[in-house]
Amino acid sequence: MSLASDRARPAAAGKPTLYKRIRLDIETRILTGEWPPGHRIPFEHQLMARYRCSRMTVNKALSELAQADLIERRRRAGTFVRRPQHLSAVLKIADIRAEITALGRSYGYQLIDCRRRTATSADRARLGMSTAGKVIAIACRHSADDVPFAVEDRLIDLSTVPEAATADFAREPPGSWLLHHVPWTEAEHTISAVLADDHTAKALDIAVGAPCLVIDRYTWRSARTVTAVRLHYPGETHRLVARFKGG
Amino acid sequence: MSLASDRARPAAAGKPTLYKRIRLDIETRILTGEWPPGHRIPFEHQLMARYRCSRMTVNKALSELAQADLIERRRRAGTFVRRPQHLSAVLKIADIRAEITALGRSYGYQLIDCRRRTATSADRARLGMSTAGKVIAIACRHSADDVPFAVEDRLIDLSTVPEAATADFAREPPGSWLLHHVPWTEAEHTISAVLADDHTAKALDIAVGAPCLVIDRYTWRSARTVTAVRLHYPGETHRLVARFKGG
DNA sequence: TTGACTTATATGTCTAGACATATAATCGTG
DNA sequence: CACGATTATATGTCTAGACATATAAGTCAA
Known part of the structure; x- marks a missing residue:
């Protein structure tokens, strides 16, 4: 022994x-x-x-x-x-500010529009709200070294995140604010490609009809929707990278 | 006790x-x-x-x-x-055949071009090959219910996967064949958005200049490159969905 | 006040057992 | 041969300890 x-x-x-x-x-x-x-x-x-x-x-x-x-x-x-079944890749979608500073570039942020309102039926549909309530609608832009990096169109459900009413989104991007104030959420991303419309082209400083990568993200927490956000990236310069292991 | x-x-x-x-x-x-x-x-x-x-x-x-x-x-x-640091989403990129049949649609496959050749310098650059060797270059199309779903442009390194020389890619899509013959690989995906060029538009039956989602996948196995593939999806109909938890 | 040393403590790893449980393999029977 | 009952076995979980190690916190001297 x-x-x-x-x-x-x-x-x-x-x-x-x-x-x-x-x-x-x-x-x-x-x-x-x-x-x-x-x-x-x-x-x-x-x-x-x-x-x-x-x-x-x-x-x-x-x-x-x-x-x-x-x-x-x-x-x-x-x-x-095991025989690897599905090719599952881990896509790291960082906070945009973190993503840009990690690249060694200077982060810039401009709030385009921010309004608080009672949810319209379109808002309720987008957030999956069953009852009436207040929301915050935000449009803003992120830039790297003063070049437009992405435009953001976001809706926050105030009945899930009431503290958001007091946040100053002119100073802090809503993504960063939510990341630090609403822990441990779940989310679903949908990635697609579209052509830049007039409005998006202007905000990103690209041509109308240029390709854009679009990420739609729905975030929730214990079955309550937190936020819905749509991000447009210039499709020719921005790339999403996903690494994976196993089959 | x-x-x-x-x-x-x-x-x-x-x-x-x-x-x-x-x-x-x-x-x-x-x-x-x-x-x-x-x-x-x-x-x-x-x-x-x-x-x-x-x-x-x-x-x-x-x-x-x-x-x-x-x-x-x-x-x-x-x-x-822990304070969640990065939003990491798991992106399930299934074998295209599996993806389509999982949607309850009929899978179709057409081989457009398949040739075996000594690697050109462009081939070597794309695969990261350091020495000369043979490759297989494949162009093919996947369709769902007879509607074009994606076009594929692939290079396989025969020095890493010599068995691929005997595979019949007219019958079996190269993605499926590789999945069943080369276990436990690693890969990196890059996702971007482009406009359909002439060739792609024809293959996908969409308009020239329509938005396309592009996935570039590099696959390797123990430091040896297996294959490099570029997939074009019609950007307005196809969506990549990634779910994640924790952050 | 600051820096060097000591101590206490929570986690990290490991042991040599035990019983639980699902199931592959075997055995018997019709 | 088909099928149900039995058995053997590999994994699943758990115990009551042990020593290892990093480090927060406290102690003391310059």
């Missing part, structure tokens, strides 16, 4: 912990194709023997790989390399 | 396991805003007492929440609700 300390890894010089090493070993074998989809990974007790550790340690490594959908675990049958 | 069986949850009628219950409890408090960003979550030993369980059980729940970036754990300081 050995005491815990006998096996407890001494964390020597930058060496990762044992379960992380196991996880990386297996992940590498999968990603290089050495263990192709469908391949059965050694049983937990075999990995225990190979790495000279307890089952919980092996289990922790395998659990994390299962959470990441790299492997599938079936009782009695064993653990198998 | 109690034996393991005393505490071991009896898995009664559909009740989730204890660590999952702990995880859900905490997640709910965060998502509803009861515990706002920056709030310190009870220490592990407090949660042990509250749920009458061992530290490992609490730890498993907290570890999973930390992996999902909902909380941040700091030694000696405690565990805190």
